[in-house]
Amino acid sequence: MSFGRNVTTPWGQNWLNIAEPVLRKADSGRLERGLAYATPGRVPEPEFEPGRALATVDGSGTSRYRVEIILPGPDRIEAGCDCPDPVRPCKHVVAVVFRIGRIIDEDPSVLRTLRAAGGNSVPLPAEPLASPEDRTAGRSRWGTELATDAIDPADAFARPLQTLPDAVSAPDAVGEPCYCPPRPGTGVDLEALESIAAVAAGTAMTALVEADLPDGVGAT
Known part of the structure; x- marks a missing residue:
């Protein structure tokens, strides 16, 4: 089972790397049920302190169980729960x-x-460097590292100005917005979303056509 797909950042992945010895001991059934329980509704906000996390898990019915996770040192992790399940780790x-x-x-x-x-204060692991194909606009995909081929600002400002392209004509009417349904379970009202998009497009069209711009600038 790939654990990394259940997080979205390198820091979340780093945590799962630390916790992997615990997760590897869980059978497939407890892994699946544990994943289903990993929600704010089942696991309210845990308590964190240096090297330790405490959390309450709402089980079936009215049962509630206390989980403690301890990191006593580098590459070491211990976890316990007060539920009656004889198998560890439990869900x-x-x-x-x-x-x-x-x-x-x-x-x-x-x-x-x-x-x-x-x-002791421990620095966070560094963000991963993006490969050249992942870099956009002189930034890495994590937005912190300059690409190796980024243009020096002084060189950019020293470049001569290029001739501006001819002004484009405004469209005759606002087109249909794209059909982009929200993901199931998000609670987003599709009709309301489409209405908002239509209003935004109409407002942009009005601003484009009626904008008070200098001669030769903007749409025609």
Whole structure:
């Protein structure tokens, strides 16, 4: 089973790498049920402190179980749960592991806290460098590293101005917006979304045609 597909950032992936020894011990049934439990509804906000996470998992019916995950040192992780399941890790531990991964996706500082065993500050792992084909507009896909072929700002400003292209003509009417249905379960009203898109397109059309611009600039 690929664990990385359940997170969206390199920091979330780093957490799953740390927790992999726990996840590898879980059977497929507990992995699947744990993933299904890894939601805010089942696992409310865990508590984080250096090298330690505590979480409550809402089980079936009114049952609630306490999960503790400890990182006593580099490349070491321990996890426990007070549920009656004799097999470890149980689905509740799996749920908390994946829930933490998704929290770290949104707030990487949580990873720093968990990796700070003994209260020591631990730097976050570096962002991955993008390959040349992933780079866009002089930035990496993570938005922090300059591409090796980026243009120096001074050279860019020193370039002579090119002749502007001829002004384009405004369309006769607003076209139909693209059909982009929201993902199931998001609760987005498709008709309302299409209405908003139509209003935005009409407003843009009016601004384009009626804009008070200098002669020779803008649409004709």
